[in-house]
Amino acid sequence: MCFNFTDWRLTPVDFKSLIAPEHFNLASEISKHVSDKIALRWENESGETKTITYDALNKKANKLANGLTKLGLNKGDRVVVMTTRLIESYVIYLACLKAGIVISPSSELLRAKDLVYRLNHSEAKAVISYYNLIKEFDQITEETPYLQFKIAFGQEVPNWLSMEALMEEESDTFTDADTLKDDFAFLAYTSGTTGQPKGVVHSHGWGYAHLRIAASKWLNISEDDLVWATAAPGWQKWVWSPFLSILGSGATGFVYNGRFQPHKYLQLLQDNKVNVLCCTPTEYRMMAKLDDLSTLDLTPLHTAVSAGEALNREVIDVFKNEFNILIRDGYGQTESTLLIANLNTNVNKLGSMGQPLMPEYIEVVDEDGQPSPVDQVGTIAIKKDFPALFQHYYKNPESTAASYIGDYFLTGDRAFKDVDNYYWFQGRKDDVIISSGYTIGPFEVEDALMKHKAVKECAVVASPDPVRGNVVKACIVLKDGIEGTTELTKELQSFVKNLTAPYKYPRVIEYLEALPKTDSGKIRRVALRPQK
Numbered sequence: 043m044c045f046n047f048t049d050w051r052l053t054p055v056d057f058k059s060l061i062a063p064e065h066f067n068l069a070s071e072i073s074k075h076v077s078d079k080i081a082l083r084w085e086n087e088s089g090e091t092k093t094i095t096y097d098a099l100n101k102k103a104n105k106l107a108n109g110l111t112k113l114g115l116n117k118g119d120r121v122v123v124m125t126t127r128l129i130e131s132y133v134i135y136l137a138c139l140k141a142g143i144v145i146s147p148s149s150e151l152l153r154a155k156d157l158v159y160r161l162n163h164s165e166a167k168a169v170i171s172y173y174n175l176i177k178e179f180d181q182i183t184e185e186t187p188y189l190q191f192k193i194a195f196g197q198e199v200p201n202w203l204s205m206e207a208l209m210e211e212e213s214d215t216f217t218d219a220d221t222l223k224d225d226f227a228f229l230a231y232t233s234g235t236t237g238q239p240k241g242v243v244h245s246h247g248w249g250y251a252h253l254r255i256a257a258s259k260w261l262n263i264s265e266d267d268l269v270w271a272t273a274a275p276g277w278q279k280w281v282w283s284p285f286l287s288i289l290g291s292g293a294t295g296f297v298y299n300g301r302f303q304p305h306k307y308l309q310l311l312q313d314n315k316v317n318v319l320c321c322t323p324t325e326y327r328m329m330a331k332l333d334d335l336s337t338l339d340l341t342p343l344h345t346a347v348s349a350g351e352a353l354n355r356e357v358i359d360v361f362k363n364e365f366n367i368l369i370r371d372g373y374g375q376t377e378s379t380l381l382i383a384n385l386n387t388n389v390n391k392l393g394s395m396g397q398p399l400m401p402e403y404i405e406v407v408d409e410d411g412q413p414s415p416v417d418q419v420g421t422i423a424i425k426k427d428f429p430a431l432f433q434h435y436y437k438n439p440e441s442t443a444a445s446y447i448g449d450y451f452l453t454g455d456r457a458f459k460d461v462d463n464y465y466w467f468q469g470r471k472d473d474v475i476i477s478s479g480y481t482i483g484p485f486e487v488e489d490a491l492m493k494h495k496a497v498k499e500c501a502v503v504a505s506p507d508p509v510r511g512n513v514v515k516a517c518i519v520l521k522d523g524i525e526g527t528t529e530l531t532k533e534l535q536s537f538v539k540n541l542t543a544p545y546k547y548p549r550v551i552e553y554l555e556a557l558p559k560t561d562s563g564k565i566r567r568v569a570l571r572p573q574k
Contacts, residue, residue, distance in 0.1 A: 063223065066223040067140065067218040077095070081289060083268070083296050084297040085298055104212075105213070106209050108216055113208060118142060119143050120166045121168045123147055124152070126274065129297070139246075146230070147280065154182045166188060168192070169192050172195060173196040179192065191203060224247060228242075229243055239483065243436050252286060260399070261287055267293045269317065272307075282374075283320050296316055304328045308335070311340055312339055317342055318345040322478060323357070346361065346369045349373070350478075351479060352395070358392055378428070382465050391464045395464070395465040395466065405450065406421065406423070408421075412448075426449055428451075456468040478545070482545070486546060488500050501516075501517045502515065502517075507549075513548075518552070
């Protein structure tokens with residue numbers, strides 16, 4: 043029988059329960075579950091399967107933590123990690139936390155120019171990469187003065203250290219670093235509208251609060267559950283759910299290392315009897331389009347949640363009608379945790395963002411940082427003393443200061459709240475594009491396009507898409523004498539793919555004679571966005 047949401051009530055969250063002890067290492071939230079219980083069940087496209095217990099996972103992490111510290115990595119050192127959906131990914135993250143090493147997650151889709159910025163900006167002392175992802179690192183031609191160690195795993199790589207060799211002779215016991223709750227744990231990078239991505243600093247204490255908000259209140263995970271969160275390593279959402287929320291709850295995580303195929307995903311849900319599912323809206327949309335949903339039995343699935351962007355009401359209705367599963371939307375940011383969610387969902391409010399998990403810390407504010415009246419659009423804001431808020435933007439005091447007004451951190455997302463304190467999303471205040479759950483800064487795409495010999499000027503905006511929510515649209519002014527042909531469009535798209543992560547390329551290109559601008563010369567992107 044499907045989970046009855048009306049039986050579950052959100053209990054008030056005590057502020058004090060979100061504050062970690064002064065001396066606190068986030069790894070302890072996972073290692074406290076050490077036992078013979080299966081921590082992870084892994085499967086790939088070929089049908090190969092593996093499992094690992096909490097005890098074995100912890101011992102492998104201890105061996106790696108010993109190897110990394112003997113190599114010369116110390117508490118507070120930054121390490122860029124590029125991996126994919128593998129059991130080793132969990133070992134690496136847990137080992138780094140144990141050793142007090144700061145993890146900078148990097149998606150396997152990033153290119154050399156993205157990576158060299160992260161390496162140098164973070165002052166990374168090491169990089170740990172899956173062997174078949176090292177190509178972009180090896181293509182870096184710029185100086186990386188802080189980088190001392192390049193470590194590969196999965197296969198030996200010339201001129202790279204072997205992670206397996208580092209672990210081979212090490213003890214499977216390790217004393218966790220004596221980290222404070224405010225010590226750095228993660229340095230994640232997020233896209234902005236201008237300039238390079240910002241480094242978001244999260245502490246060990248942030249993870250403590252995150253687990254007590256998102257894992258229990260939104261994902262509704264119990265120790266007996268098999269949980270599938272589809273996010274890939276390299277994104278803060280992977281830290282949120284597949285890593286911290288699942289392992290920190292003592293549940294079993296299901297890991298599928300394969301391409302997204304709607305029918306395959308549904309088959310895996312059925313065959314593995316998954317209890318909790320966390321997907322992107324794009325994945326849900328594509329699964330909802332299949333014709334043979336009625337043949338599937340997803341009875342064990344009691345919780346299904348969606349995050350990354352707003353989910354269509356139509357998709358929610360398909361899953362409700364076909365499987366008696368109510369997909370619950372959730373909203374958060376790289377800078378925080380899950381902030382707003384549909385919990386005990388009111389059917390009259392389907393399509394809303396839901397309600398704040400901790401209403402005393404979340405508000406819609408006006409331009410002066412004052413709470414907006416009911417039904418008036420403003421900016422979603424978080425009180426600065428919220429325990430699961432980031433510390434600051436790394437090496438960027440200007441952006442850190444600019445993101446606050448009065449007592450609030452401004453998310454940049456626009457919404458209004460109704461009389462029942464349900465929030466209704468209205469869009470981004472800035473120009474960041476969210477497509478298929480990916481956050482894309484227009485500057486990065488514009489910078490790539492401007493390197494093409496045919497482009498005179500360009501601006502990148504979001505364009506609504508029924509499957510991806512939004513796609514990247516490039517409005518381009520070509521140099522004199524050049525025509526905007528279909529062949530040129532394909533060339534420009536390939537050109538961007540080679541310079542940036544492939545998901546950032548413009549799926550829509552429009553050629554214009556001139557870009558609309560303000561009197562001061564700034565591009566009016568609002569005039570370029572398609573009207574909904």
